[in-house]
Amino acid sequence: MDNPVPPRAAAPGPRRRDRHGRGMRGPIAPPQVPLAASRAEVFADLVQDSVERLERRWAQLADIDFLILEVPRLDGPGGGWGEDSVPLGGTVAAREGHPARVVVYRRPIEIRTKSRDERAALVHEVVVEQVAELLGLTPETVDPRYGED
Secondary structure (H helix, E strand, C coil), rough: CCCCCCCCCCCCCCCCCCCCCCCCCCCCCCCCHHHHCCCHHHHHHHHHHHHHHHHHCCCCHHHHHHEECCCCCCCCCCCCCCCCCCEEEEECCCCEEECEEEEEEHHHHHCCCCCCCHHHHHHHHHHHCCCHHCCCCHHHCCCCCCCCC
């Protein structure tokens, strides 16, 4: 049997379609939809909301850097944390040329919460506690609604 159509040679360029012929897939959700935000971006927004809420009361927070890290380091400051507890946040005092810092650890907080509301409440508690430690105040002084649920 003669086949009048010769087989196509595979092109070395990029594939234009997937193997089912439907074309390349695009994003699942448009960028303006909350589904498109990553967990890290959502967490950063929670920390930012908490900081903005406290900055209205405490103008000196503008001089403090707020950082988000995935997990606490074992060899860093506070690395002596025990086997039974993992820190949710930490502080670094101001040094020459470096402002004071409040560090919030994302993964330990996410693991301890089930919903976005719980996560927002825990993030705010951690931020309030760390700011209170830096300012030498009680958490209730920093935020009068601290501890209320």
